[in-house]
Amino acid sequence: MAITEQIIRSAVGTQPNPTAPDESAGEVSVDGAEGAEASTNLVAPEIAPNDPIIGYLQGAAGAVDLTHLDLDSQALRDLRESGVTMVVPLIANGELIGVLNVGRRLSDQDYSADDRRLLETLAAHAAPAMRVGQLVREQQAEMQQRGRMEQELQVAQMIQKNFLPKSVPELHGWQLAADYRPARAVGGDFYDFIELFDGRIGLVIGDVTDKGIPAAMVMAATKSLLRASAQRLIEPGDVLARVNDQLCPEIPENMFVTCFYGVLDPATGRLVYANAGHNLPLVQTGADASELRATGMPLGLMPAMDYREQTTTLEPGARVLLYSDGLVEAHNPGRDMFGEARSVAVLQAADSPNELLEQLLAALDQFTGETTEQEDDITLVALRRTVTDRYDDGTAGGDVDRYGRVLADFKLGSAPGHERDAMRLVAEALAPVGIEAARMERLKAATAEATMNAMEHGNHYDPALDVRIVVAATDSEVTVRISDHGTAVIAPVETPDIEAKLEGLQSPRGWGLFLIKEMVDEVRQSSEDGHHAIELAIKIEGAQDAADKP
Amino acid sequence: MPQTSLETMLRISSEGPVIELHGEIDSSAKDALAVAYEEAPHDGRLLLDFSAVDYINSTGIALIVGLLARARAERQPVAARGLSDHYRQIFEITRISDFMTILVDNASTDQPAQEGTR
Numbered sequence: 001m002a003i004t005e006q007i008i009r010s011a012v013g014t015q016p017n018p019t020a021p022d023e024s025a026g027e028v029s030v031d032g033a034e035g036a037e038a039s040t041n042l043v044a045p046e047i048a049p050n051d052p053i054i055g056y057l058q059g060a061a062g063a064v065d066l067t068h069l070d071l072d073s074q075a076l077r078d079l080r081e082s083g084v085t086m087v088v089p090l091i092a093n094g095e096l097i098g099v100l101n102v103g104r105r106l107s108d109q110d111y112s113a114d115d116r117r118l119l120e121t122l123a124a125h126a127a128p129a130m131r132v133g134q135l136v137r138e139q140q141a142e143m144q145q146r147g148r149m150e151q152e153l154q155v156a157q158m159i160q161k162n163f164l165p166k167s168v169p170e171l172h173g174w175q176l177a178a179d180y181r182p183a184r185a186v187g188g189d190f191y192d193f194i195e196l197f198d199g200r201i202g203l204v205i206g207d208v209t210d211k212g213i214p215a216a217m218v219m220a221a222t223k224s225l226l227r228a229s230a231q232r233l234i235e236p237g238d239v240l241a242r243v244n245d246q247l248c249p250e251i252p253e254n255m256f257v258t259c260f261y262g263v264l265d266p267a268t269g270r271l272v273y274a275n276a277g278h279n280l281p282l283v284q285t286g287a288d289a290s291e292l293r294a295t296g297m298p299l300g301l302m303p304a305m306d307y308r309e310q311t312t313t314l315e316p317g318a319r320v321l322l323y324s325d326g327l328v329e330a331h332n333p334g335r336d337m338f339g340e341a342r343s344v345a346v347l348q349a350a351d352s353p354n355e356l357l358e359q360l361l362a363a364l365d366q367f368t369g370e371t372t373e374q375e376d377d378i379t380l381v382a383l384r385r386t387v388t389d390r391y392d393d394g395t396a397g398g399d400v401d402r403y404g405r406v407l408a409d410f411k412l413g414s415a416p417g418h419e420r421d422a423m424r425l426v427a428e429a430l431a432p433v434g435i436e437a438a439r440m441e442r443l444k445a446a447t448a449e450a451t452m453n454a455m456e457h458g459n460h461y462d463p464a465l466d467v468r469i470v471v472a473a474t475d476s477e478v479t480v481r482i483s484d485h486g487t488a489v490i491a492p493v494e495t496p497d498i499e500a501k502l503e504g505l506q507s508p509r510g511w512g513l514f515l516i517k518e519m520v521d522e523v524r525q526s527s528e529d530g531h532h533a534i535e536l537a538i539k540i541e542g543a544q545d546a547a548d549k550p
Numbered sequence: 551m552p553q554t555s556l557e558t559m560l561r562i563s564s565e566g567p568v569i570e571l572h573g574e575i576d577s578s579a580k581d582a583l584a585v586a587y588e589e590a591p592h593d594g595r596l597l598l599d600f601s602a603v604d605y606i607n608s609t610g611i612a613l614i615v616g617l618l619a620r621a622r623a624e625r626q627p628v629a630a631r632g633l634s635d636h637y638r639q640i641f642e643i644t645r646i647s648d649f650m651t652i653l654v655d656n657a658s659t660d661q662p663a664q665e666g667t668r
Contacts, residue, residue, distance in 0.1 A: 501619065
């Protein structure tokens with residue numbers, strides 16, 4: 001858009017009097033010129049950008065005498081009205097950037113050809129200088145605008161930062177981690193941990209549509225409403241319904257909030273949850289990844305919505321990832337999205353929640369390429385149920401039984417892949433004991449084999465039947481006791497005949513018990529009260545010496 | 551979403567076919583391993599590369615024994631490399647290492663750790 005500017009001259013021979021343009025509506029305007037005498041004051045009328053006089057002046061060869069101009073133009077009428085008799089176009093780079101309005105000569109005589117040439121020369125010199133002035137002003141205006149936006153960004157970021165939890169709560173038997181990565185234009189993500197009076201904990205993750213200060217304000221309001229309702233209503237579906245009803249009349253048009261809200265009982269792993277249109281959290285149990293599915297409308301769209309609750313139990317070893325769309329909708333330079341599958345892959349590979357978040361963000365950086373600016377806020381909350389650590393929780397003072405100090409006592413459902421959780425949990429429980437690495441590897445392998453046997457032969461892979469694993473230590477021995485719901489006592493272990501297997505005379509299978517026996521120092525088994533148990537023992541005195549023993 | 555535990559890649563080296571194994575060798579690896587074996591040429595020594603394998607359980611051992619049995623029927627020698635100390639020990643305990651050459655080190659030079667006694 002060319003800003004056409006006028007210069008008013010009160011009389012020939014006096015200084016031109018440039019005036020600042022009014023940028024308000026893209027129209028040409030002049031505030032009015034201050035002439036030397038009241039009688040010669042010219043008021044520059046506005047020239048609408050679509051006025052035909054602009055086209056006429058653009059094509060004019062020089063000064064235009066308005067007295068004889070025949071044009072259906074409001075500007076022309078206004079100019080005449082205000083006493084302008086001649087207009088000299090100011091042209092820079094072939095573009096009309098202003099006009100020099102000239103009133104009647106003080107002597108009332110007509111302008112001579114010399115006068116006109118003088119005016120035209122003046123215009124030819126003034127035009128480029130004026131264009132420079134215009135550009136400087138445009139630049140200044142743009143910088144001011146940018147400064148305002150920058151300030152707005154900072155305010156939005158400040159609101160956002162202040163409303164996110166300063167730390168994650170400590171929950172016995174659980175590990176939690178959270179991370180929030182704002183995009184440059186803050187996107188209104190939020191998360192929260194709400195400690196409820198009955199010992200349960202509310203888990204919140206949400207995302208406000210829109211960006212900047214409005215989104216940050218709605219985020220802050222939603223968080224406060226959630227906190228207020230959570231303590232009174234407890235049940236996630238009721239909480240979301242209440243917050244939705246409160247938000248609806250207040251929220252700016254075209255904005256809404258997606259939000260997942262779950263209430264976790266840390267003691268049992270029971271999680272009741274409801275979802276207002278937020279990305280479905282991911283759960284990893286054993287080898288299986290699944291989603292926490294619940295449906296509901298986003299908050300703030302429509303009042304009187306119902307949010308159906310779902311319930312799940314997070315077993316020891318289970319991991320949960322809550323995330324915002326900034327994660328899965330991040331693009332790589334080829335415009336592919338990071339997606340859920342990649343998130344699941346990282347979830348499956350990662351160990352602790354902290355590691356999970358680190359690895360996710362690293363995978364994301366690698367995917368998007370480090371030069372790409374982050375498109376949207378990324379919020380991640382991860383939790384993992386560890387083990388019921390009776391030794392450490394201070395309530396039992398450390399169970400001591402015939403196995404020694406109980407370092408861990410946990411249950412796993414019967415499903416393929418859970419043996420990997422057993423390995424990890426046993427290794428974690430034994431970390432303080434400091435078992436030599438190779439020996440620990442063998443104990444883990446034996447644990448996995450025994451857990452698989454328990455799930456398969458004892459529990460017939462019935463997911464409702466659990467395998468209980470107790471890790472205990474005395475000063476000289478570590479035992480891992482793995483019990484299932486079967487009664488069968490395992491037959492004495494025979495060394496598999498690999499020649500017969502290779503000749504096809506025997507099944508290639510049948511290595512589990514043999515490996516268990518070879519991996520640990522002692523294998524004991526027992527059967528009582530409808531439970532079968534296998535005990536894996538390794539000596540820890542002189543562990544280094546024994547390390548070389550297979 | 552069940553995990554795909556094993557991925558395989560077939561490569562032909564100057565010394566014969568190489569099956570690169572990535573992931574875990576447990577019951578879910580059965581098909582992947584069978585397909586990889588089918589696709590590999592059955593002449594020259596077959597090398598199994600375990601460098602990127604992080605878990606082998608007893609079912610995985612059975613799958614490897616099954617593969618070894620088929621290779622023996624076809625009179626194709628089999629070697630392994632990239633085994634961690636832990637799994638090399640398991641191959642010794644199970645005597646799998648008596649029937650396949652275990653190469654140490656990931657270097658391309660095939661230094662036998664111990665020759666098979668077939």
